[in-house]
Amino acid sequence: MAPRPDSSGPAETTRSNLIAAGFELFGTAGYAATSTRRLAERAGTNVASIAYHFGGKAGLHAACAQAAAERIADAVGAPRDPGAIGADAAVAALEKALRGLAALLLNGEQAASMVGFLVREMNASEEIVQILFDRFVGPKHRELCALWAAATGRPAESEEVRLSVFSMIGQVLYFRLGQPVVLRGMGWDAVGPDEAGRIAEHLVAQLRASIDRSRI
Amino acid sequence: MAPRPDSSGPAETTRSNLIAAGFELFGTAGYAATSTRRLAERAGTNVASIAYHFGGKAGLHAACAQAAAERIADAVGAPRDPGAIGADAAVAALEKALRGLAALLLNGEQAASMVGFLVREMNASEEIVQILFDRFVGPKHRELCALWAAATGRPAESEEVRLSVFSMIGQVLYFRLGQPVVLRGMGWDAVGPDEAGRIAEHLVAQLRASIDRSRI
DNA sequence: TGCCATAAATCAAACGATTGATTAATTCCT
DNA sequence: AGGAATTAATCAATCGTTTGATTTATGGCA
Secondary structure, three states, rough: OOOOOOOOOHHHHHHHHHHHHHHHHHHHOOOOOOOHHHHHHHOOOOOOHHHHOOOOOOHHHHHHHHHHHHHHHHHHOOOOOOOOOOOOHHHHHHHHHHHHHHHHHHOOOOHHHHHHHHHHOOOOOHHHHHHHHHHHHHHHHHHHHHHHHHHHOOOOOOOOHHHHHHHHHHHHHHHHHHHHHHHHHOOOOOOOOOHHHOOOOHHHHHHHHHHHHHHH | OOOOOOOOOOOOHHHHHHHHHHHHHHHHHOOOOOOHHHHHHHOOOHHHHHHHHHHHOHHHHHHHHHHHHHHHHEEEHHOOOOOOOOOHHHHHHHHHHHHHHHHHHHHOOOHHHHHHHHHHHOOHHHHHHHHHHHHHHHHHHHHHHHHHHHHHOOOOOOHHHHHHHHHHHHHHHHHHHHHHHHHHHOOOOOOHHHHHHHHHHHHHHHHHHHHHHHHO
16 A cells, blocks of 8 residues: 655655645645645646555645644754753743744745644644644743743743743734734734734743743 | 525524534534535534525525624623723723633633634635624724723834734633643643633733833 | 666546535425 | 425535556666
């Protein structure tokens, strides 16, 4: 059934084309609304290739989830133990991470379809949540909690710190997910680099306020 | 095509049953993944009733969007012009609105499917965004901006104030949308009234910090 | 290298199943 | 009786998948 588990073949382009098509179509229209024929058409190949390379539509979907998690994990960067770090340096590191996340989510059309893909399936598939969490959400969250702890002096495992990190992420994620509503509310036509930068600066200011408040 | 535009008939129960089924199935599985036969089965009626009462599957979907917007608008409460209000009273009003939003979104299983329904279609249908925004997001956002302006002394139309209100809403919305991930990160089994309360208290603290910071 | 046998990959075509919609007949209620 | 409402049955269209044949790439032998 499965073709060849390893890589490096002329069929690799077909596989990556199908995954790219999966990002776009699954991410924008959803799993059920995306037909295998449109996937194949978008990928410039035949319908049977989906079953041949991925075992079926579900297999392609799972491969898309893996690939999306991989790319975002790359963009977010490997979580590293901050170790002993000064409060000011921790704040700077948090600001840098926040700016990076905002740039990743708000700029770039490709990120939009990937994020849409992940969030759309997050509430539908427990497996996707597992992949997401194990791959980068969990480790990155722990790293940010350690930074937050170093910045405020509170224990990294405390509920307060973990909630603070989640709501920091939630803010920037909302500007991606709720973008259609945000555009109307702000009177913007689109979120370009300009608007993304202003959002990022605002979120950084919020971050500073939150840290100052919980500092001990 | 349309049966009777008005209400109050023996068929009204069929209509409301179909809309309730639409909330659950559209909200959890999405539009395309929900078949008319399952909708009818869940509603305890025949497939042809969908076409008879709503003109078709798309009509039922639109009716669900209208009903969802209506119920959430009721729960959020009619936006009222705060008028001349003291800073402290404005802060209190903001806190109350935030607590109400958190309770609405985080408690209750019914709210989950409605919010899921709305967010799912937000990026797919411009019409849904229009309904959402006109019905309560827009007016409520303006009201919250007025409160924020009264609390901080900044102009209500400024970009800073509008962004602040959006990120306040984004925080609480993320705890609903990203709930599967949040549960793992917090080590919780579910978001019950207890957890919802602790999230709300945290968000209120964040709100106070944000207001204190931008106060002039 | 040159040739062929084998495997890998792609293709058009068709399968059964399910989709949303429609029809005609039936039941319900006033 | 008579319109409103519901039902079972059926429609064409599309779904994901499979099939067998064909094309393309790979590896061994001279």
